[in-house]
Amino acid sequence: xxxxxxxxxxxxxxxxxxxxxxxxxxxxxxxxxxxxxxxxxxxxxxxxxxxxxxxxxxxxxxxxxxxxxxxxxxxxxxxxxxxxxxxxxxxxxxxxxxxxxxxxxxxxxxxxxxxxxxxxxxxxxxxxxxxxxxxxxxxxxxxxxxxxxxxxxxxxxxxxxxxxxxxxxxxxxxxxxxxxxxxxxxxxxxxxxxxxxxxxxxxxxxxxxxxxxxxxxxxxxxxxxxxxxxxxxxxxxxxxxxxxxxxxxxxxxxxxxxxxxxxxxxxxxxxxxxxxxxxxxxxxxxxxxxxxxxxxxxxxxxxxxxxxxxxxxxxxxxxxxxxxxxxxxxxxxxxxxxxxxxxxxxxxxxxxxxxxxxxxxxxxxxxxx
Ligand code: IMP
Ligand code: ZN
Numbered sequence: 001x002x003x004x005x006x007x008x009x010x011x012x013x014x015x016x017x018x019x020x021x022x023x024x025x026x027x028x029x030x031x032x033x034x035x036x037x038x039x040x041x042x043x044x045x046x047x048x049x050x051x052x053x054x055x056x057x058x059x060x061x062x063x064x065x066x067x068x069x070x071x072x073x074x075x076x077x078x079x080x081x082x083x084x085x086x087x088x089x090x091x092x093x094x095x096x097x098x099x100x101x102x103x104x105x106x107x108x109x110x111x112x113x114x115x116x117x118x119x120x121x122x123x124x125x126x127x128x129x130x131x132x133x134x135x136x137x138x139x140x141x142x143x144x145x146x147x148x149x150x151x152x153x154x155x156x157x158x159x160x161x162x163x164x165x166x167x168x169x170x171x172x173x174x175x176x177x178x179x180x181x182x183x184x185x186x187x188x189x190x191x192x193x194x195x196x197x198x199x200x201x202x203x204x205x206x207x208x209x210x211x212x213x214x215x216x217x218x219x220x221x222x223x224x225x226x227x228x229x230x231x232x233x234x235x236x237x238x239x240x241x242x243x244x245x246x247x248x249x250x251x252x253x254x255x256x257x258x259x260x261x262x263x264x265x266x267x268x269x270x271x272x273x274x275x276x277x278x279x280x281x282x283x284x285x286x287x288x289x290x291x292x293x294x295x296x297x298x299x300x301x302x303x304x305x306x307x308x309x310x311x312x313x314x315x316x317x318x319x320x321x322x323x324x325x326x327x328x329x330x331x332x333x334x335x336x337x338x339x340x341x342x343x344x345x346x347x348x349x350x351x352x353x354x355x356x357x358x359x360x361x362x363x364x365x366x367x368x369x
Contacts, residue, residue, distance in 0.1 A: 006325060009332060010318035014097045014363045016342035016356070017306055017317050019228075019252050019273035021171070021202070022103035022122065023070050024309025025087045028053070031311065034073040044072060058312075060233070060282040064204045066312060075108050077121040084125025087311075092132035092164045094316045097359055098346055102169035102200045105184055115187055119170070123194060126166055133163040135352075136195035165356070167197035167348050169228065172216060174201070174208030181216035189223055197347040198226040198249070205233040210242050217246065226347040228273065232256045233284055244268060250345055252306075254292060255284040262295075271302035271345045276323050277315040278308035288327045297328065297338075304342040336360075336369055 031053055039046025049069050052058075058066060074080060084101075091099050103122060105115035113121075126134050170188040172181040188196045199220045201213055220227055231243045231251040237258060243251065244264045252273040254265065265272070274293050279285040285292075296303050305320045307313070321335050330338070340360045343353055 003322075003326070007318060007322045010321040010325070010335065011095055013318075013321070013336055013339060013367065014095055014359055015317045015321070015339050016098045016304065016346065017091060017096045018100045018250065018304050018342060018345060019275060019306035019308055020087075020091070020099065020101055021309050022084060022087060022101050023067070023074055024312045025090070025101075025307070026070060026074075026083050026311040027086050027090065028311055028314065030083065030086060031070065031073065034079065035069070038073060044069075058281060060205075060284060063282055063309075063312060070312075071106070075106075075111050075113070077111070077113060077117060077124075080118060080121040081125040081128060084122045085128040088126060088129045088134060088164065088166060089131050090310070091317070092129075092162065094318050096164060096317055098165040098167075098343075098348070098352070098356055100167050100169055100197065100347060102171045102202070104171040104173045104202070105187060115183060116191075119168070119187065119191060119196070122168065126195070131162075133161050135163055135165045137167070137193060137197075165348060165352055166195065167346070168195050169198045169200045169347070170196060171200040171202045172213055174203035174205070174213075176203075176208075176213075178212050178215055181213050182219065185216045185220045185223075185225065188220070188225055192225075198228065200228050200230070200252075202230045202252075205230065205236075210239045214246075226250075228252060232261065233282075237261065244270065249347070250304075252308075253279065253284065255279055257292070266299060266301055269302060271304060272296060273306045274303050275306050275308035276320055276327075277313045281313050288323070291327075293324065294328050302341070302345060303338075304345055305338065332367075333369055336364065336367070340364075 035044065035049055035053060036046055038044045052066055052069060074083060105118045107113060107115055126136055170184050172184050185199060188199055217227055226249040228250040229243050229248045230253060232240045232254045235256040240257065240261050247268060248270065250271045250273055254272050276288060276291060276293065280288060305324055307315055307317050307320055310316055324330055325335055343356045346353060
């Protein structure tokens with residue numbers, strides 16, 4: 001009962017989500033439905049994947065096997081559009097007021113999909129959201145571009161309905177080549193005015209080499225495109241140090257850091273996106289009582305609670321706050337302040353930050369904080 005009350009309170013609080021992978025945030029019911037459909041067509045054997053979808057206890061290795069399945073299921077533009085719409089609606093229903101959604105642009109010649117058309121399908125999904133107003137870099141949406149501008153203009157009508165700011169980060173997958181990573185950065189730059197706000201490096205942490213992605217990441221930096229890196233998901237001191245020396249705007253996870261890496265991280269003050277449930281489910285951290293959240297929080301190091309893959313790990317951002325509260329003894333004011341501090345780490349511009357500050361101030365008054 002008490003637990004439910006705290007969860008309800010976490011839902012009622014405005015929140016900022018900075019580390020959510022689009023396809024990892026797919027609704028469980030949608031994944032099952034799509035997989036069943038592919039089973040009927042004979043593309044996959046449904047009974048073989050059903051267990052992988054329903055079993056929520058997965059190792060890091062199994063999670064990446066599930067992502068391979070998710071990618072088989074999501075190769076169509078219309079499906080990408082549907083998933084995007086549902087994911088944004090789910091975050092908005094959880095009172096997320098600012099969402100940075102990251103996704104890996106995919107090319108699929110059989111479906112006539114290019115990296116650009118993939119992102120256009122994502123943008124179409126944002127324009128299809130009906131339950132909430134989506135703010136997507138409004139000021140430039142009137143510019144003629146390859147996306148249906150009529151479809152998007154209704155996102156910015158300034159109504160008083162519930163509103164969610166959405167910005168996209170384009171992910172470079174660690175399986176990609178230097179050229180492919182560069183293509184993603186160029187696409188992000190070309191689509192900046194449509195709400196693309198930065199670059200992420202993600203994918204299976206035991207695959208690929210930092211040097212492969214460095215030219216594309218350096219180029220992004222030269223063009224002022226903010227960067228976040230999945231860093232330290234597995235023990236790899238050389239790569240972790242190279243990543244920290246690169247001074248990304250944020251990093252995700254930081255699970256397998258040694259003493260020297262903690263020292264560097266803290267001296268550079270790089271904000272960390274913390275995904276508690278994801279770290280436990282993938283066993284990158286053995287249990288919550290040894291999670292680095294506590295140390296970073298007590299050291300007042302910049303951190304932000306995030307979901308990573310809310311669909312794959314059956315969680316929500318409110319669930320992550322509730323978990324942090326019950327595990328680390330955070331009270332309501334502390335949780336609210338933690339959510340509010342995330343404003344300073346968003347990749348959107350100062351105008352959005354200003355509006356978010358006002359939203360949080362007014363929520364604090366309403367919640368009597
Ligand atoms: P997508 O980029 O929208 O297709 O989202 C799923 C992809 O995000 C996966 O295929 C991975 O490349 C990446 N991803 C999701 N969760 C993790 C994680 O915990 N570590 C590293 N990469 C991840
Ligand atoms: Zn991630």
